Amino acid sequence: MPNHDWYIEKFQDASAIGYRITGRLYHAVSPYQTVEIYQTAEFGNLLVLDGAIMLTEAHEFIYHDMLVHIPLLSHPHPKRVLVIGGGDGGTIREVLRHDTVERADMVEIDEEVVKASRLHLPDLAGQLDDPRVRLKFQDAVEFVREISDEYDVVLVDSTDPIGPGEGLFSSAFYRDVLRALKADGIVAVQSESPFGTKGEVGAIQAKMKAIFPLVRLYWGPMPNYPFGTWTWTYCSKSGREPEIRRPEAAAAIEAEAKYYNRDIHRSAFVLPNFMRKY
Amino acid sequence: MPNHDWYIEKFQDASAIGYRITGRLYHAVSPYQTVEIYQTAEFGNLLVLDGAIMLTEAHEFIYHDMLVHIPLLSHPHPKRVLVIGGGDGGTIREVLRHDTVERADMVEIDEEVVKASRLHLPDLAGQLDDPRVRLKFQDAVEFVREISDEYDVVLVDSTDPIGPGEGLFSSAFYRDVLRALKADGIVAVQSESPFGTKGEVGAIQAKMKAIFPLVRLYWGPMPNYPFGTWTWTYCSKSGREPEIRRPEAAAAIEAEAKYYNRDIHRSAFVLPNFMRKY
Structure with a gap:
């Protein structure tokens, strides 16, 4: 098994949700928050704001x-x-x-x-x-x-x-x-x-x-x-x-x-x- | 932040779900599968069979x-x-x-x-x-x-x-x-x-x-x-x-x-x- 990268959000330090990612497409720190977009293995691109998953293109x-x-x-x-x-x-x-x-x-x-x-x-x-x-x-x-x-x-x-x-x-x-x-x-x-x-x-x-x-x-x-x-x-x-x-x-x-x-x-x-x- | 333990199930090598755990209560390898029970931080006990999450007491x-x-x-x-x-x-x-x-x-x-x-x-x-x-x-x-x-x-x-x-x-x-x-x-x-x-x-x-x-x-x-x-x-x-x-x-x-x-x-x-x- 290859050594994959994952984006895992740990929610309230109690549960986790995440996706395997194949690259980071965007990263910026705005006056309001950190804005990131990752490419996932199976669910299209992933938008993350301040570490919280906002959406995947698939869902x-x-x-x-x-x-x-x-x-x-x-x-x-x-x-x-x-x-x-x-x-x-x-x-x-x-x-x-x-x-x-x-x-x-x-x-x-x-x-x-x-x-x-x-x-x-x-x-x-x-x-x-x-x-x-x-x-x-x-x-x-x-x-x-x-x-x-x-x-x-x-x-x-x-x-x-x-x-x-x-x-x-x-x-x-x-x-x-x-x-x-x-x-x-x-x-x-x-x-x-x-x-x-x-x-x-x-x-x-x-x-x-x-x-x-x-x-x-x-x-x-x-x-x-x-x-x-x-x-x-x-x-x-x-x-x-x-x-x-x-x-x-x-x-x-x-x-x-x-x-x-x-x-x-x-x-x-x-x-x-x-x-x-x- | 303390260095917590997590049980993370990686599903079909594409998405992940998991819980913070505070201990493993049970582990056995039966003729059919591996049977584990973990204690989670917030969702009661967690039953896992062959690495797949079956249930938490909370949900x-x-x-x-x-x-x-x-x-x-x-x-x-x-x-x-x-x-x-x-x-x-x-x-x-x-x-x-x-x-x-x-x-x-x-x-x-x-x-x-x-x-x-x-x-x-x-x-x-x-x-x-x-x-x-x-x-x-x-x-x-x-x-x-x-x-x-x-x-x-x-x-x-x-x-x-x-x-x-x-x-x-x-x-x-x-x-x-x-x-x-x-x-x-x-x-x-x-x-x-x-x-x-x-x-x-x-x-x-x-x-x-x-x-x-x-x-x-x-x-x-x-x-x-x-x-x-x-x-x-x-x-x-x-x-x-x-x-x-x-x-x-x-x-x-x-x-x-x-x-x-x-x-x-x-x-x-x-x-x-x-x-x-x-």
């Missing part, structure tokens, strides 16, 4: 389908979308599949993530130059303070609540997002692991429920993250449940998606007992 | 809820159950929660697994002495050759299709299981990972569909296994779908289970697009 499709299509198809006519974080471009790529969308603003704090992704994650970042996209390199916590009644959907594609992502998990930020939404607006956020960061899932839920009239936890597999399962949280300003509002658009997305389908739209909100307590 | 509940309660609650009156493999005892523990069950036979090839589990996995193996249980240490492939029309439910709690578990994935074995079942009998098997062993999921489906009138794939999270998601396959001799046949029993199981509930019973069969192709 990112699940995360992006779940973060984007559930809120966008629950909205009757999403025209203006705000993506917070998401520097790899995968979230924007999925947003642009919705032909109702006229403009997608993306506010990413770290230009270095976009630069690395344009070079080495072209299947994700390839749509960032679409004319409907406006890219801003700025702290989204500051950006949303200035905005009122402007977006149909806000998607928070953040890192974990430590480091540059920390402010994106505060009640003050959630209140600003509520104000930034139009009256029938929806926000979806990545809301951490039901196994690895149990406290976080519950904390996000509690803060959201104090601010939004309707909050629903949903979940799916995410092979790239510790323990392999992830959650997202759907919040509605109008109090409307996350039901499919545009059946034809949902069918069209389903026909092309690798993960999303209309039955999954519903079953993703069915929680196992241990997650009902969060 | 085994999902696997056992899914393998047992879905088939048993889809049967109108399961009295006699056969468990194949399952030497740790977790499957028997869940079977015995069903008060219709008069007798549970367990056929495990490797006595060493039961011995290790009785010592170091008492929450799993603690029910193996229940008077309803009959334990046989024998190759289940041979055992089922002799049986006709005897079981209401057969549960195949095997290792992967290499080593001692290999014969439990053959068409010949599945035909013997069909014959061993009563007319309204159900079999459920662990059917591998939708990410790590895609070829296996499809191969099991194809063999089953050639033998059973009704075959349904279902899935759930399994943090202990590579990529964190697992599948099981439900097959019915009568052709009946996996619907809840005993609502009161299902409600009672739901009240105590950490994973299973009646909505999960249904949503576990909702497949994302990439799994519909298997």
Whole structure:
């Protein structure tokens, strides 16, 4: 057996997840974090921020389908979308599949993530130059303070609540997002692991429920993250449940998606007992 | 940072999963495999067979809820159950929660697994002495050759299709299981990972569909296994779908289970697009 190299993330000094790598393609230290891209043996390129695995090209499709299509198809006519974080471009790529969308603003704090992704994650970042996209390199916590009644959907594609992502998990930020939404607006956020960061899932839920009239936890597999399962949280300003509002658009997305389908739209909100307590 | 020890499983020389360990509690080389139990830092004890992680005490509940309660609650009156493999005892523990069950036979090839589990996995193996249980240490492939029309439910709690578990994935074995079942009998098997062993999921489906009138794939999270998601396959001799046949029993199981509930019973069969192709 050859002496292989591995990228192993040791999560909270208790569990580990990793990939065999065949090279490091990118390394930079930005003002915010260390940005690395590795080539894996079997799962395409691997994005790592501050030592935490963000995605592999092989499996990112699940995360992006779940973060984007559930809120966008629950909205009757999403025209203006705000993506917070998401520097790899995968979230924007999925947003642009919705032909109702006229403009997608993306506010990413770290230009270095976009630069690395344009070079080495072209299947994700390839749509960032679409004319409907406006890219801003700025702290989204500051950006949303200035905005009122402007977006149909806000998607928070953040890192974990430590480091540059920390402010994106505060009640003050959630209140600003509520104000930034139009009256029938929806926000979806990545809301951490039901196994690895149990406290976080519950904390996000509690803060959201104090601010939004309707909050629903949903979940799916995410092979790239510790323990392999992830959650997202759907919040509605109008109090409307996350039901499919545009059946034809949902069918069209389903026909092309690798993960999303209309039955999954519903079953993703069915929680196992241990997650009902969060 | 102290210099910790880790148990890292490198799966198919491409991905890795592991736990920080604080000691090795058991090590034996049986005629079939190497049996080890480690103590982890945060997830209870860890069972490893031939280098492959089988379970941690913290997360085994999902696997056992899914393998047992879905088939048993889809049967109108399961009295006699056969468990194949399952030497740790977790499957028997869940079977015995069903008060219709008069007798549970367990056929495990490797006595060493039961011995290790009785010592170091008492929450799993603690029910193996229940008077309803009959334990046989024998190759289940041979055992089922002799049986006709005897079981209401057969549960195949095997290792992967290499080593001692290999014969439990053959068409010949599945035909013997069909014959061993009563007319309204159900079999459920662990059917591998939708990410790590895609070829296996499809191969099991194809063999089953050639033998059973009704075959349904279902899935759930399994943090202990590579990529964190697992599948099981439900097959019915009568052709009946996996619907809840005993609502009161299902409600009672739901009240105590950490994973299973009646909505999960249904949503576990909702497949994302990439799994519909298997």
